[in-house]
Amino acid sequence: MTSVNFNNAAVSALRNLQSTNTQLDATQNRISTGLKIGEAKDNAAYWSISTTMKSDNKALSTVSDALGLGAATVDTAYQGLNATLDILNDLKSKLTAASGNGVDKGAVQSEIAQLQSQLKSIASSATFSGENWLSVNTSVTGYNATKSVVSGMNRDTSGNVTLNSISIDSSSFVLLDGSTTSEGILDAGKAGNTLSGGLAALTTPAVGAGAPGTSTQGTAYLYTASTSGDYNAAAETLQIGFTIDGTKTFSFTLTGASKFSTADALVASINGQIGSAGVASKDGSGQIVITSASEGTTSTVDLTTATFVGTGTSVSTLAGFSATAGATTETSAPGSASAATTTMAQAFGATVITLDSNDTITFSISANGNAAKAVSIDRDLVNAALGNSANGKIANAADYATVIQKALDTNGVAGMKVDTNTGAIRLTSLVAGSKSAINISSVAAEKGQSILTMDVTTASVDKLTTYLNAVSDAISKVTSAASTLGAVSSRIDLQKTFVTKMMDTIDKGVSGLVDADMNVESTKLQALQVKQQLGVQALSIANQSAQNVLSLFRS
Structure with a gap:
């Protein structure tokens, strides 16, 4: 049926042409922008992911800038420490020269003064963007020895963002401290402990006090030589034994009158036997005393045997002991000591x-x-x-x-x-x-020796030694500090490289999500343009079919 009110073929052709035009517009937009997902309506999920990642990439770009700033600050301090180390080595050389004989210490001090001024200049000049880690004032409110360099950014599964940082403790390489209660490596000696805390010269x-042990029998041993007419002094023997300090035991026999015919001879004979363990002596009243060589409560002398054997009816005696074997053991007086x-x-x-x-x-x-x-x-x-x-x-x-x-x-x-x-x-x-x-x-x-106040003009050898030790200690500390900063600088460089690679990786990932494939889009464009032309012709033909109705009414 042909109707002038509704042309089904024209409507169908129009709808197809409109669809083709819509697809063509989308393809042309992808070609012009290079994006297949440019807005949330294109693909909400991918658009959200790409937008977040692009934002993170901008933050990483800022992190990279912060790493560059941190690297410059660290490098400035590092170069300052290296320059300081060179000056300290020169200073050590001058101090060594000043210790020589015939050296003009005044001239050497003039050179040292210039080196000291240079050390101050290096410390105060090691500044980058207002940051100086070598010359500080720890008494300023808010001062913090821990320095931070932003090194990265993390986003967890919940979307929470955290910043990572590299922490640097600058207290170990401060050269000068403006505080009156703290000090740096170069200005030591102005602060520190002076309390000996109970120690005094x-x-x-x-x-201490000490007394040796002595042998006692009553008061001492009284030696009495035999006077019997039938007594043969030359044939008499004395068997004697005693223990000193409870551990040294002596047992010997003395024969002949010459060995103990008198108290002095007996003393000499006993001393010849006991050596350094003790000493036998005769007191003012003629009594014999044996004394330990040691002191203290373990210092004792115990006479255990004193037996005389001779001819005749009477033999010599040591008072308090019998002339027969197995005599009574005396008890000595122990020594005392503190x-x-x-x-x-x-x-x-x-x-x-x-x-x-x-x-x-x-x-x-x-x-x-x-x-x-x-x-x-x-x-x-x-x-x-x-x-x-x-x-x-x-x-x-x-x-x-x-x-x-x-x-x-x-x-x-x-x-x-x-x-x-x-x-x-x-x-x-x-x-x-x-x-x-x-x-x-x-x-x-x-409290230590300040490198900046050393003066060799009138310094003694001991004082020069103190100066040299102070400079050597400062060299050791500066070397350690430079090593620390060198390690930090290396880490920052590694982190900068990593952040750059992360940014490239994120760009690549986002591109895979939202970028248009130009090969595909160019092929679509040509197909749609042909389809558009065909659609226009189809619509034109469909519209012409209505015109044919007029021919039915021509006379």
């Missing part, structure tokens, strides 16, 4: 002693007749004695006693025990007797 030695003990002149007090990296407490101690030894206490020794968590702090007398005992052991001072006595430090010799002695001198607390 003991200029008069503390000496150990030298000194309680350091004052109590520890309530103030906590804190040693920083430059602080030392030193003293000289001689014990029990041995040569004096220098003892030094520093932060490392405190931490070794009390545990690293002590951080150089000695909180009470008991801790200080532990530290001093560690210092004595470390420095080879033997025969000494350290404890506390009513809040004070007490040293006790482990040796008893009159040889027990403790002498402490030269107690001092040092």
Whole structure:
């Protein structure tokens, strides 16, 4: 049926042409933008993912910039430390030269002064974008020794974003500190502990007391030579035995009048037998006394045998003993001894002693007749004695006693025990007797030597040695700090490379999601253009079919 009200063929052709035009518009848009998903309506899920990833990539671009800034700051400090190390080595050379004979120390000091000024200049000039890690003021409100460099960004499964950072503790490589209570590597000595905490020089030695053991029978042994007319002194013998200190036993026989015809001869004979274990002597009343060579409660002399054998009716005697074998064993008087003990002149007090990296407490101690030894206490020794968590702090007398005992052991001072006595430090010799002695001198607390105030003009050899040690210590610290910053700089470079690769990877992933395949789109375009042309012709033909109705009404 042909109708002038509705042309089904034309409508169908129009719908097809409209669809073709829509597809053609979409293809042309993809070709012009290069995107197959440019808006949420194109593909909501992929559009959301790509938009988030693009945002993250922009953040990573900022992270890369921050890494560049951090790298520049670290490199600035690193170069400052390297320059400082060169100057310190020159300074060490000048100090060594100043210790030579006939050197013009004034001229050397002029060179040292220039090097000191250069050290200050390096520290104050090592600045990048307002950041200076080498010259600081730790007393400023808000100062934080921990520096951070943004190194990355993470997004978890819940969509929460966190920033990663590289933390750098700058306290170990500060060269100058404007604070009056803290110090850097170069300006040591202006702050630190000066408290000896109960230690004081003991200029008069503390000496123990001691007495040796002695043989007693009543008071001593009274020797009486025989006077019998039929007595043959030359044929007489004396069998004698005694024990000294409970461990040294002597048993011998003396023959002939010349061996013991007098008390003096008997003393000489006994001494010839016992050697260094003891000594026999004759007191003012003519009595014989045998004395141990040692001191203390274990010092004893016990006479166990004193038997005379001779011809005639009477023999010589030692008073209190019979002339027959198996005589009564006498009981000796034991010796006595005490150990030298000194309680350091004052109590520890309530103030906590804190040693920083430059602080030392030193003293000289001689014990029990041995040569004096220098003892030094520093932060490392405190931490070794009390545990690293002590951080150089000695909180009470008991801790200080532990530290001093560690210092004595470390420095080879033997025969000494350290404890506390009513809040004070007490040293006790482990040796008893009159040889027990403790002498402490030269107690001092040092805060370290500033590199910037050294003056060799009138410096003694000892002072020059102190300067050299200070410079060597500074060189060691600066070397360690430069190594630390070098490692950080290397890590930042690695992170920059990683972030760049991450950005490229994200770009590639987003491209795979939203970019149009131009080969595919160009093929579609040509097909749709042909389809569009055919659709126009089909619509034109469909519209012409209505015109044919007019021919039916022509006369």
